[in-house]
Amino acid sequence: MGEHDARYYAQGIRATSADRIIEQVGITKVTFYRHFRSKSDLVVAYLEKQAAAERDWMKNARSNGDPIESLRALATGIGSASCSPGFRGCPFINAAAEFSDPDDPVRATVDTHRSWTLDQFAAVAAEAEVSDVESTAKQLMILRDGAMVNGYLGQPETVADSLGAAFTSIVANG
Structure with missing residues (x-):
């Protein structure tokens, strides 16, 4: 994570001004605004970088043909991330909370x-041959979101095990 990425994440997007980033990076305002016409453009670039990293991780964590192993690997990774020092929640959920206008480019990037991510959970649910793939995928997504909050707010040592058990329970009963 770059320094301005870390600042966004640690202090919040709205609390981090373009002037602070310009000063920190050591460029002129003209150069900054040549690349990013608005703060939303900069936030979109930040989120796209985060999304690419998360997509790479999630693709590598999945075990095609073995949905239970995929879910365990995803739970372990989510548990590790949400319990790591400095973790402050999902950057996409955080950005959505700060940019409430559904027409903002930031919200489009989050969506x-x-x-x-929901499609990835649907693919795992389909591999598990559940009766309602869409509903199962949504339940897995809710569990993912909840685990990220849980790791940040309490009991971080149990997040991966609890999430893995919840994931497999949802699929087993689907």
């Missing part, structure tokens, strides 16, 4: 990434 695109969350839709992709």
Whole structure:
């Protein structure tokens, strides 16, 4: 994570001004605004970088043909991330909370990434041959979101095990 990425994440997007980033990076305002016409453009670039990293991780964590192993690997990774020092929640959920206008480009970026993630959960649910893939995928997504909050707010040592058990329970009963 770059320094301005870390600042966004640690202090919040709205609390981090473009002037602070310009000063930190050591560029002129003209150069900054040549690349990013607005703060939303900069936030979109930050989120796209985060999304690419998360997509790579999630693709590598999945075990095609073995949905239970995929869910365990995803739970372990989510548990590790949400319990790591400095973790402050999902950057996409955090950005959505700060940019409430559904027409803002930031929200479009958040929605695109969350839709992709939901599709990945649907693929795992389909591999598990559950009766209602869409509903199961949504339940897995809710569990993912909850685990990220749980790791940040309490009991971080049990997040991966609890999430893995919840994931497999949802699929087993689906």
